[in-house]
Amino acid sequence: MNLPDDASLLVGLSAVIVAADVEQPYVLATRQGDAGAGLPFGPFDPSGHRTFELGLRDWVTAQTGFELGYVEQLYTFGDRGRELPRADYPNAPENARIISIAYLGITPERTEIGGAFNAAWRSWYYYFPWEDHRNGPPAMIADIIEPTLMDWAGDDFERRDRARLAFGLDGRPWIEERVIERYELLYEASMTPESRRDLGVTLRAELPGEPMLSDHRRMLAVALSRLRGKIKYRPVVFEMTPETFTLSELQQVVESLLGLPLHKQNFRRAMEKNKLVEGTGELSSGTGGRPAELFRFRRETLRKKAALGIAAPVTRT
């Protein structure tokens, strides 16, 4: 059971760096090329880096020139068959195993990036167009995804059910966090360029949505899912907003992340109730209508409560 102490095991750090504005949520993509872009990646250097997070911050700054704000570990990928970024590991043996520890990072603005690494901010929905339901479900779901998945499922009840649950078919609700399930379903059902690349299958249908190198689109899916979930019980949005903002702007940023339209008055009411924001007294002009008050995030409120939950009615007395 003991391992041969050779270098067949390589460890890298991947970063899903996100930002968002009133229009779109963005991810930082690098190494743009014919086969798609990749996520920022760097080998983990145990002698230079005391912790993963420090290592990550380090080379993100080195490669892109800006500082990460919020950072959290996402997931560690290590399945056999993952593609080895040869350029980063020139001396690695042929069949080396590459492990990637993926982190989620958030920056408040889409800082300009030195062109050196061919990096660019891209909307999430460039890679996952079926995830944007701000104007209702995209037509491609009913037009392409549903029929193709049903064709793939045949009369396999399990598969049909998975498809229904993932994409909210047949009257089931669309659940915005199920990004991974959806991507994996499309991958399995031979609807993504990655399916062809990795499995050699012919595509069952042409689906919009750009592929990425290696399994980076899967990592991105994990990040979106985490963020869409987290936004509901931790005020991570404020890591992406400017210092002050109107409630409409805030709402639009949240909508762009969740890919869902929100109810304006009730969003406002919720914000007021949980006291996550406070008015500055200043007004924003140029809204095209009545000027809106500018708000800022109230850090103090963080202390108060944890997440709400589904079924844990605690006794008080």
Added chain:
Amino acid sequence: MNLPDDASLLVGLSAVIVAADVEQPYVLATRQGDAGAGLPFGPFDPSGHRTFELGLRDWVTAQTGFELGYVEQLYTFGDRGRELPRADYPNAPENARIISIAYLGITPERTEIGGAFNAAWRSWYYYFPWEDHRNGPPAMIADIIEPTLMDWAGDDFERRDRARLAFGLDGRPWIEERVIERYELLYEASMTPESRRDLGVTLRAELPGEPMLSDHRRMLAVALSRLRGKIKYRPVVFEMTPETFTLSELQQVVESLLGLPLHKQNFRRAMEKNKLVEGTGELSSGTGGRPAELFRFRRETLRKKAALGIAAPVTRT
């Protein structure tokens, strides 16, 4: 930036394997010794294991003789200074870096374990006695933790605040998921045997709660926190319960996990409303009072809804 292809980077898999009954939540501890027990651990073998999860299941079964049910990745630990399990890596260089990918595993019952690995089921609260609030806050919080933490904080406002938030002092609510924050605070404030072992400090106070090898108690804290959070939006409890159970039994299992007392009638009502369980018609005797109906988990309900959230009022029309 490229790494020397040597074997200074080692990868292992750690497992936090939990179970629970009406009385306690349990964790599987191995290598019981003078310095405390450890979590089950095994080197990751890239040539033998296609995925981490398969590798984990493999050697858990090999070491303990039973099959894991639910498994999920928890976190990857890789800070400098982590202790190298020498026995597992006899040939590793002196200053090798050890990375551990920790998994959470759940088994429905505390199966008997072959004594070969000196493994035993232990209550969580053996390691974290301050986490059990089923009968109100344990006295040690007011008697030892609070004064010692305040002593440690001095007039550092940040520290005082962290302590208050973590332990629910000065009228702040006790938030059961903050297991990690609490453990780290106690570690930092020199109140755990690990603080002495790792940092060489003298303990500021003797606090109940057994230490573990290396940073295993931190891993355990991560697992508890994850589980206490997850239980509220995913029906993971049913991975630990027997096939059928009374509502009181179910409630007691949840209480043992959360370390909190729940309101009986409302727990029942919540269970009925969200339809997670269904009655079998059979009755359980020997409750000491009126016989209770036996229930079982309704897998179908899983499909319906996702988690509830704090502030995402979606527009329906």
Added chain:
DNA sequence: CACCTTATACTCAGATTGAGCAAAAGCCGG
């Protein structure tokens, strides 16, 4: 059979949520 214990049913007020109506307050074109 009274009594103890636990299970189950029901009630009630207050809070929260989903949905929509309406007034307020800038801007713009005539």
Added chain:
DNA sequence: CCGGCTTTTGCTCAATCTGAGTATAAGGTG
């Protein structure tokens, strides 16, 4: 400078959910 357009903001209403209790049912036991 005024009516129309747009967006913000305030408010209402019913339905549902939640926290907390009270009351009844139905076993076992001395």
